[in-house]
Amino acid sequence: MMHYIIRPMEHKDIPQVVQIDREAFPGEWVFRSQSAYERDLENPSIRNIVACTKKERRESGERAVQLPWFKRLFGHERQLNPSEYIVGFSGFWIMMREAHLIAIGVRNGYRRLGIGEGLLIATIELAQEVNANVVTLEVRASNVIAQALYKKYGFQVVGRRPRYYSSDGEDAIIMSTDNITSMPFQASFQQLRKVHAQRHPELLLQIH
Numbered sequence: 001m002m003h004y005i006i007r008p009m010e011h012k013d014i015p016q017v018v019q020i021d022r023e024a025f026p027g028e029w030v031f032r033s034q035s036a037y038e039r040d041l042e043n044p045s046i047r048n049i050v051a052c053t054k055k056e057r058r059e060s061g062e063r064a065v066q067l068p069w070f071k072r073l074f075g076h077e078r079q080l081n082p083s084e085y086i087v088g089f090s091g092f093w094i095m096m097r098e099a100h101l102i103a104i105g106v107r108n109g110y111r112r113l114g115i116g117e118g119l120l121i122a123t124i125e126l127a128q129e130v131n132a133n134v135v136t137l138e139v140r141a142s143n144v145i146a147q148a149l150y151k152k153y154g155f156q157v158v159g160r161r162p163r164y165y166s167s168d169g170e171d172a173i174i175m176s177t178d179n180i181t182s183m184p185f186q187a188s189f190q191q192l193r194k195v196h197a198q199r200h201p202e203l204l205l206q207i208h
């Protein structure tokens with residue numbers, strides 16, 4: 001079975017992240033270039049994470065590095081194996097006590113595997129750690145798939161930004177959670193997280 005890890009983004013991930021960004025957000029990625037991601041990684045107000053697996057195809061003739069069991073056990077694999085394949089990313093910035101989701105994107109061919117949901121769970125967990133009490137985002141009015149994901153996690157429509165997307169003038173819907181530290185939110189979030197972990201034991205969160 002393929003295993004996936006969700007972990008903080010590192011500089012070496014950026015070329016693959018930019019590739020996914022272009023694919024997932026045609027027309028919008030121009031704002032999130034390689035250099036913009038480089039800057040974001042140095043910005044303490046921005047948190048970026050990735051979902052990755054090991055490359056399935058050996059496109060450039062490289063060979064997967066097989067590590068001894070003790071290195072795998074103690075988590076050295078991530079640092080040492082150069083063939084991590086990034087399949088998704090997300091990021092948010094923090095302002096006061098609000099975490100603002102910048103984007104979640106999953107590679108074509110890796111969607112509907114629970115990766116987008118795993119990235120959202122990790123984002124909400126990190127938002128709690130930085131003492132945010134609400135998560136907000138903008139999403140295209142036509143993007144019912146992403147809206148379904150956000151609604152599943154308690155996001156509600158709180159506004160609309162007309163012609164927000166300059167590439168085609170589409171409106172953005174503003175969505176927001178209730179207080180993520182509140183008992184009702186936490187009860188529902190922990191339940192969803194548990195169900196997700198049971199459905200996707202192949203997906204591990206290593207966000208610290």
Ligand SMILES: CC(C)(COP(=O)(O)OP(=O)(O)OC[C@H]1O[C@@H](n2cnc3c(N)ncnc32)[C@H](O)[C@@H]1OP(=O)(O)O)[C@@H](O)C(=O)NCCC(=O)NCCS
Binds near residue numbers: 102103
């Ligand atoms: C939105 C996106 C991140 C979802 O990622 P994903 O890994 O395919 O989603 P998951 O498999 O984790 O699905 C989680 C939930 O999302 C919703 N969802 C995902 N794909 C869906 C689809 N094709 N139709 C309806 N709902 C869908 C469902 O609520 C699903 O929960 P369920 O499995 O209990 O039904 C992915 O489709 C994507 O990258 N889209 C392009 C970029 C984008 O629109 N990003 C969001 C705006 S910032």
